[in-house]
Amino acid sequence: MQMSVRQMSVRQILLAAITASIAAFAPASAQTLRYANQGDLKSLDPYTLRETTTIAHHGHVYEGLVARDKELKVVPGLAESWETPEPTRWRFHLRHDVKFHNGDPFTADDVLFSADRVRAVGSDFATVLPAGAKFVKVDDYTVDVMLASPNPILITQWDGWYIMDKKWCEENSAVAPTPASATTPSYASLHENGTGPFFIESHQPGVKTVFKPYAGWWRKPEHNLKEIVFTPIASASTRVAALLSGEVDVIEPVPIQDIQRVNASGNAKVLTGPELRTLFIGMDQLRDELLYSNIKGKNPFKDIRVREAFYKAIDVDLIKNRVMRGLSTPSALMIAPELFSLSKDFIRPKADPEAAKKLMVAAGYPDGFEVTMDCPNDRYVNDAAICEAVVGMLARIGVKIDLLAQPKQLYFAKVLKPGGFKTSFFMLGWQPASQDSHNVMHDIMGCREDPQDTSRGATNLSGYCNKDFDALTDKALVETDAAKRDQLIKQAFEISIKDYAYIPLHQQALAWGVSNKVKLTQRPDNQVLLYWATKQEQ
Amino acid sequence: MTETAVPQQAEPSAPRPRAAPAGWLGRALDSDVFYSFRRSRLTMIAGAVTLLFFLVAILAPLLAVQDPFDPAQLQLMNSRIAPLWTADGQSPFLLGTDEQGRDVLSAILYGLRISLAVGVLGVVFAGALGILLGLIAGYFGGAVDSLIMRIADVQLTFPAILIALLVNGVVKSVFGNRLDAASTLAVLVFAIGLSFWVQYARTVRGSVMVEKNRDYVAAAQLIGLPAPVIMLRHVLPNTMGPILVIATINLALAIITEATLSFLGAGMPDTMPSLGTLIRVGNNYLFSGEWWIVAFPGFSLAALILSINLLGDWLRDALNPKLR
Numbered sequence: 019m020q021m022s023v024r025q026m027s028v029r030q031i032l033l034a035a036i037t038a039s040i041a042a043f044a045p046a047s048a049q050t051l052r053y054a055n056q057g058d059l060k061s062l063d064p065y066t067l068r069e070t071t072t073i074a075h076h077g078h079v080y081e082g083l084v085a086r087d088k089e090l091k092v093v094p095g096l097a098e099s100w101e102t103p104e105p106t107r108w109r110f111h112l113r114h115d116v117k118f119h120n121g122d123p124f125t126a127d128d129v130l131f132s133a134d135r136v137r138a139v140g141s142d143f144a145t146v147l148p149a150g151a152k153f154v155k156v157d158d159y160t161v162d163v164m165l166a167s168p169n170p171i172l173i174t175q176w177d178g179w180y181i182m183d184k185k186w187c188e189e190n191s192a193v194a195p196t197p198a199s200a201t202t203p204s205y206a207s208l209h210e211n212g213t214g215p216f217f218i219e220s221h222q223p224g225v226k227t228v229f230k231p232y233a234g235w236w237r238k239p240e241h242n243l244k245e246i247v248f249t250p251i252a253s254a255s256t257r258v259a260a261l262l263s264g265e266v267d268v269i270e271p272v273p274i275q276d277i278q279r280v281n282a283s284g285n286a287k288v289l290t291g292p293e294l295r296t297l298f299i300g301m302d303q304l305r306d307e308l309l310y311s312n313i314k315g316k317n318p319f320k321d322i323r324v325r326e327a328f329y330k331a332i333d334v335d336l337i338k339n340r341v342m343r344g345l346s347t348p349s350a351l352m353i354a355p356e357l358f359s360l361s362k363d364f365i366r367p368k369a370d371p372e373a374a375k376k377l378m379v380a381a382g383y384p385d386g387f388e389v390t391m392d393c394p395n396d397r398y399v400n401d402a403a404i405c406e407a408v409v410g411m412l413a414r415i416g417v418k419i420d421l422l423a424q425p426k427q428l429y430f431a432k433v434l435k436p437g438g439f440k441t442s443f444f445m446l447g448w449q450p451a452s453q454d455s456h457n458v459m460h461d462i463m464g465c466r467e468d469p470q471d472t473s474r475g476a477t478n479l480s481g482y483c484n485k486d487f488d489a490l491t492d493k494a495l496v497e498t499d500a501a502k503r504d505q506l507i508k509q510a511f512e513i514s515i516k517d518y519a520y521i522p523l524h525q526q527a528l529a530w531g532v533s534n535k536v537k538l539t540q541r542p543d544n545q546v547l548l549y550w551a552t553k554q555e556q
Numbered sequence: 557m558t559e560t561a562v563p564q565q566a567e568p569s570a571p572r573p574r575a576a577p578a579g580w581l582g583r584a585l586d587s588d589v590f591y592s593f594r595r596s597r598l599t600m601i602a603g604a605v606t607l608l609f610f611l612v613a614i615l616a617p618l619l620a621v622q623d624p625f626d627p628a629q630l631q632l633m634n635s636r637i638a639p640l641w642t643a644d645g646q647s648p649f650l651l652g653t654d655e656q657g658r659d660v661l662s663a664i665l666y667g668l669r670i671s672l673a674v675g676v677l678g679v680v681f682a683g684a685l686g687i688l689l690g691l692i693a694g695y696f697g698g699a700v701d702s703l704i705m706r707i708a709d710v711q712l713t714f715p716a717i718l719i720a721l722l723v724n725g726v727v728k729s730v731f732g733n734r735l736d737a738a739s740t741l742a743v744l745v746f747a748i749g750l751s752f753w754v755q756y757a758r759t760v761r762g763s764v765m766v767e768k769n770r771d772y773v774a775a776a777q778l779i780g781l782p783a784p785v786i787m788l789r790h791v792l793p794n795t796m797g798p799i800l801v802i803a804t805i806n807l808a809l810a811i812i813t814e815a816t817l818s819f820l821g822a823g824m825p826d827t828m829p830s831l832g833t834l835i836r837v838g839n840n841y842l843f844s845g846e847w848w849i850v851a852f853p854g855f856s857l858a859a860l861i862l863s864i865n866l867l868g869d870w871l872r873d874a875l876n877p878k879l880r
Contacts, residue, residue, distance in 0.1 A: 276843065
C-alpha cells in the first residue's frame with residue numbers, strides 16, 4: 019500500500035529524515051584518525067622551523083616541487099619532471115592541474131615567490147637553495163634554476179621546501195617568513211594555503227589541530243580518513259594511556275619504558291626501527307667569551323684539550339644501556355651508518371674519565387668550570403634524561419653544568435640562527451634532509467661566517483670552523499664519482515674528529531605506537547605521514 | 557549497642573595541676589591549648605608526623621646516603637633499582653632509585669627541605685604582607701581601607717595557583733628563563749606569598765576594626781602613643797589567634813602550591829628536585845612497572861599535607877572559645 023507524504027505521521031517523517039541524514043553524513047568507510055605527539059605544532063608557516071615533526075605536519079597541507087616516497091626515494095611532486103640541460107641549469111616542468119586550497123591556480127610565479135621567501139631573513143630553510151641560485155620563469159609552467167656551480171644533489175632537500183601561494187601571501191601580508199624567535203604569531207603561522215592532501219580546519223597551538231581531506235588534491239588519496247585530529251600530549255605516561263584506552267590511534271614517540279606494555283596490551287603495537295637522526299653535543303668554540311659560563315675573558319672550548327676531555331668523559335654506552343634501555347646505536351660520526359657507506363671505518367673510542375681529568379688539568383682547569391647546557395625536553399627520545407646523565411658524567415671531571423631543559427619552541431628560538439645562536443653548550447639531533455653527508459658537513463659543521471656562501475653553517479650552533487674541512491665539503495658536492503666522493507667525505511670527517519668539533523652520541527630508535535585498527539607506513543626519517551594511513555571501520 | 561561500644565571521653569585525662577609551674581614552658585604546658593592537644597590522639601600523631609618531617613628535612617645531609625643535588629654523586633649504573641625489600645633491591649637504596657641513579661629516599665629528604673623552606677618562607681612573606689596591610693586598613697579605615705580591600709577582593713576572585721603561575725611567569729620573563737637555584741627559590745616564595753596575603757589582611761582588618769573601639773586603644777591614644785606602636789604593641793597581639801590558624805592551614809596550601817608549580821614544570825629544575833618535581837618525573841614511569849619513583853614522593857607529600865591540615869583544624873577548634 020502506498021502512502022503519500024500527507025498520510026505519514028510526523029514521527030515517521032522525522033524517522034525518515036534521521037535515517038537519511040545518517041546515511042548522508044556518515045559514510046561507513048571514512049574515519050577520524052587521532053594522533054598525539056610529545057611536542058606541539060607551533061607555527062603553520064612552513065619556513066619557520068626545520069624540524070622533522072613540524073615538516074611532517076606541514077607535509078599534510080603543503081607540497082614541494084619534489085617529494086619522497088615510502089622508501090625515501092625522490093619522486094616528482096609539484097614538478098612533474100625536470101632535466102639538466104647544462105650542469106649549472108636545471109629545468110622544472112610544473113603540473114598544470116594543481117590548485118591551492120583557496121582555489122588559486124599553482125604556477126611558476128608561486129615557485130619564484132617561494133624561492134625568494136625561503137631565502138629571506140627569518141627563514142630556517144635558507145640552505146635548501148645553494149648560494150647564488152637564480153630562478154627564471156620560462157613560461158607559466160616551466161622554471162629554470164641557474165646555479166653558480168654544479169650541484170648534483172640540488173633537489174635532495176626539496177621535499178621539505180614547500181611551495182606557497184604568492185597571491186595569498188601578498189594579500190595577507192605574509193610575504194616575510196615567520197622567524198622561530200617570533201613572539202607574536204603572523205597570519206601565515208595561524209593559517210595555511212597549500213596544495214597538499216589535507217587542509218587545516220582549525221588550529222589551536224598547544225591544544226589541537228584538525229585536518230580535513232582536500233577534495234581538489236591532484237593525487238588519488240591512499241587514506242580513508244575524513245579527519246585527522248592532532249593533539250600534543252607532553253606527558254609520556256598520559257600519551258601511552260591515551261593510546262591504550264583508544265582515545266588516540268597513533269602516538270609518537272612511545273617512551274621506551276612502555277614499549278613492552280604497549281605490545282602486550284592487545285589493542286596497539288609499537289613500530290620500531292633505526293632512525294636516521296644523529297644526536298650530538300656541541301660546544302661554542304667561536305665566541306671569545308662564552309655567553310653562559312663563570313670563565314670570563316676567554317673561552318675554554320677554544321682549547322682542544324677541553325673538547326677532548328668532554329668527549330672522553332661522556333660514556334655513550336652507559337647512556338645506551340641505562341637511559342635508552344638498549345634502544346640506541348652509539349655513533350662515532352655525525353651521520354647515521356645507513357647514510358654513509360664508509361661509516362664502519364670509524365670506531366668510537368671508549369669513554370675514559372681518568373684521561374679526561376688529566377686533560378682538564380693540562381688545559382688549566384683542574385677544578386673545572388661552570389657552563390649552562392641547553393637541551394630540549396620534548397623533542398628527542400629521553401632528551402632531558404640524556405642531558406641530565408651528561409651533567410652527571412661531566413660533574414666527575416669537575417665541570418658544573420647548569421641544565422636548562424625546555425620545550426622545543428623555547429629551545430629552538432634561543433639556540434638557532436634567528437635567536438642568535440645563544441648557547442654555550444647544547445644537545446641537538448640532526449638528520450640530513452638530503453639523506454646525504456654533504457648536508458651535515460655544510461649546515462652543521464661548515465664555517466658560519468663565509469662571505470661566498472652565507473647559508474653555510476646555518477645550523478652550526480657550535481661555530482666550528484676549519485677551512486680544510488670546508489674545502490672538502492665543496493669538493494664532495496661537485497664530485498660525481500661515488501667512490502671518490504665517499505673518500506672525500508671520509509677525509510673531512512677525519513678532520514672534524516681530530517678537531518673534536520662535536521661529540522656525537524647516538525642514533526635513537528623509532529618508536530611509534532599504533533592502534534591495531536590503523537595501518538600506516540613508517541619512514542626511517544621519522545616523519546609521521548598520515549596520508550598513507552588507513553583506519554579499519556568501527 | 558552496648559555501653560562499652562560508646563567511646564568514653566577519649567582518654568582518662570590527668571587532673572589539671574592546680575598550681576601553675578613557673579616559666580613560659582610551664583605556662584604553655586598548663587594552657588588550655590596544650591590541654592586540648594593532649595586530649596586528641598589524632599592531633600598528637602599529626603604533630604609528631606609534622607615534627608618528624610621537619611626534623612628529617614633539617615637533618616637530611618646526615619641521613620641521606622647521597623646528595624641528590626650533586627650530579628657527581630649520581631651513578632647512572634645505579635638507575636631504576638627497585639626498593640630494597642623487593643627481589644631486585646640493592647643496598648643502600650632503601651626506596652630504590654630513579655632513572656638518573658638518584659636514591660629516592662635521599663631525593664625525598666632533600667626535596668622536603670625545598671618544599672618546607674618554600675612553604676614556611678611563603679607563609680612568613682604572605683603573613684607579613686597581609687598583617688601589615690590588614691592593620692593599616694583596619695586602623696585607619698576610610699579611603700586607605702577601601703583601596704587595600706578592593707585590591708584584596710579582586711585578587712580573591714583568582715585562584716591562588718593562577719596568581720602564583722602568573723607571578724612566576726612574569727618574573728621569569730623579566731629576569732630571563734635562566735635563574736640559579738637560590739633565585740628560583742626566591743621567585744617561588746614571592747609567587748606563593750603574593751597569592752596568599754589576602755586572607756591575613758581580611759582577618760586582621762576585621763579583628764582590628766573590633767579592637768580599635770576598645771577602651772585600651774582609646775587609653776593608648778590618649779597618652780599620645782604613635783599609631784604604629786598602638787597597632788603593633790597593643791592591637792596586633794589580640795588578633796594573633798586567627799592568624800595562627802590561617803598560617804598553619806596556609807602552610808599546607810603553600811607546600812601544595814609549590815608542588816603543583818614544580819609538577820607543571822614552573823618550579824625547581826630537574827637537577828634540584830622538590831617533591832613536586834619528583835612526582836612529575838616519576839609520573840612517566842608510573843605505568844611502566846617502576847612505581848616507586850613516583851609513589852614514595854607522592855606518599856610523603858600526602859602525609860605531610862594531611863598532618864599539617866589536621867594540626868590546623870585542631871588549632872582552629874582549640875582557639876575558638878565557643879567550642880570549649
